[in-house]
Structures are given as C-alpha cells and as structure tokens.
Amino acid sequence: xxxxxxxxxxxxxxxxDSAVIKCTYSDSASNYFPWYKQELGKxxxxxxxxxxxxxxxxxxxxxxTLNKTAKHFSLHITETQPEDxxxxxxxxxxxxDEKLTFGTGTRLTIIP
Amino acid sequence: DTGVSQNPRHKIxxxxxxxxxxxxxxxxxxxxxxxxxxxGQGPEFLTYFQNEAQLEKSRLLxxxxxxxxxxxxxxxxxxxxxxxxxxxxxxxxSSLVLAGDGEQFFGPGTRLTVL
Numbered sequence: 001x002x003x004x005x006x007x008x009x010x011x012x013x014x015x016x017d018s019a020v021i022k023c024t025y026s027d028s029a030s031n032y033f034p035w036y037k038q039e040l041g042k043x044x045x046x047x048x049x050x051x052x053x054x055x056x057x058x059x060x061x062x063x064x065t066l067n068k069t070a071k072h073f074s075l076h077i078t079e080t081q082p083e084d085x086x087x088x089x090x091x092x093x094x095x096x097d098e099k100l101t102f103g104t105g106t107r108l109t110i111i112p
Numbered sequence: 113d114t115g116v117s118q119n120p121r122h123k124i125x126x127x128x129x130x131x132x133x134x135x136x137x138x139x140x141x142x143x144x145x146x147x148x149x150x151x152g153q154g155p156e157f158l159t160y161f162q163n164e165a166q167l168e169k170s171r172l173l174x175x176x177x178x179x180x181x182x183x184x185x186x187x188x189x190x191x192x193x194x195x196x197x198x199x200x201x202x203x204x205x206s207s208l209v210l211a212g213d214g215e216q217f218f219g220p221g222t223r224l225t226v227l
Contacts, residue, residue: 044203096214096216099160102155103154
C-alpha cells in the first residue's frame with residue numbers, strides 16, 4: 001500500500017517569512033496530492049491540491065510543487081500570518097475520490 | 113451550514129460498551145468516507161461508500177466495527193465491545209464523484225474516549 005512521509009513534524013517561522021513542508025510517497029500509481037489544514041477541534045480542511053499532470057500550482061500565498069520522478073511534493077506558504085498557525089497534512093491517493101493516505105502532520109507556528 | 117456534520121462530537125464510554133456515531137454528508141454527495149485519527153497522527157482510512165454500497169474496508173476495521181449507509185444518505189459507524197485502543201477521533205468525509213473527480217470535505221469529527 002501507499003506510504004506517505006512528512007517533514008518536519010514542527011516548524012516555527014517569523015510572521016512574514018516563508019514556510020516549506022515536504023512529503024514523499026511510495027506508490028507510483030498515486031496521482032492526486034492534497035494538502036489539508038487542521039485547526040484545534042476541527043476536521044481537516046482542504047487548502048490546495050495538485051494532480052500528477054501538473055508540476056506546480058499556486059493559490060495566492062500558497063503553492064504546491066510535485067516531482068513525480070522523485071515521488072515528492074512540497075507545500076510553500078509565503079508571507080506567513082498568525083492565522084496560518086495550525087497542523088498541516090499532506091496526502092496521496094489514486095484520485096480525489098479514492099481513499100487518502102495521510103502524512104503524520106506538521107505543526108506550524110507563526111511567531112508574531 | 114451545509115457542511116458535513118457528525119454526532120455526537122464527544123463520547124466517553126467504558127471498555128466493553130457499544131457506541132454508535134452518525135455522519136450526515138453534504139447534500140447530494142454520493143461518496144462517504146470514514147477515517148480514524150489518533151493523537152499526533154494523520155487520519156487513517158477505515159471504509160467508504162458509494163451511495164449505499166460499501167466499496168472498501170481497511171484492515172484496521174476489525175469485526176467489532178460496522179458501518180452502514182442506508183438509503184445512501186447519512187452513515188453510522190458502530191463499535192462493539194470497545195477497547196482502550198479504540199480511543200481516537202473518528203472523522204467522516206464526503207465527496208461528489210462526477211467522472212472520477214471529487215475532493216473530500218471533512219466533518220468536525222467525533223472524539224471517542226474509552227475508559
């Protein structure tokens with residue numbers, strides 16, 4: 001089955017700086033890679049996703065890159081703000097409607 | 113609010129008791145998923161439904177667990193003879209699958225504590 005590894009487990013950055021979270025996956029059949037943000041007491045919320053036919057996708061301050069050859073993908077958050085503080089999860093699957101395999105999460109703290 | 117709803121939000125039970133959780137998906141979403149999340153970990157897939165049909169079950173879903181989705185709307189997850197290892201957050205998600213597309217929207221979860 002699929003295995004997703006995520007690093008780092010914790011990340012602290014100064015407000016306004018950039019944050020990068022990296023994930024690797026094992027199943028070459030995976031072609032859908034979403035990123036979820038989870039705040040305390042809430043369920044995961046999809047913030048951005050990328051499919052295997054695309055190398056990079058950007059949505060305002062958030063961008064995701066995918067390297068299918070190396071089987072890794074990354075989340076980039078620029079101009080970080082206090083409200084970006086949360087736990088972020090990467091995931092992989094064979095399609096957006098297929099079962100997701102999640103990484104272990106990154107606790108991001110933005111220091112004012 | 114038209115998001116995924118789950119009830120109850122919290123459940124405390126004694127070991128050996130049975131518990132049942134309910135998930136109401138986003139209206140007209142045809143696929144419904146159950147995941148389990150333990151402290152400090154990412155969600156783990158348990159099972160999913162396409163309308164009322166249960167399409168896949170994880171090996172994590174022991175015979176003490178049963179899920180149903182009668183009439184293809186809400187779903188229930190029952191755990192029989194609960195064990196302390198069942199303590200976790202149980203998350204439900206739903207999606208609208210059209211031509212193989214459909215991102216998953218998660219509910220707030222039900223936190224189960226087994227004493």
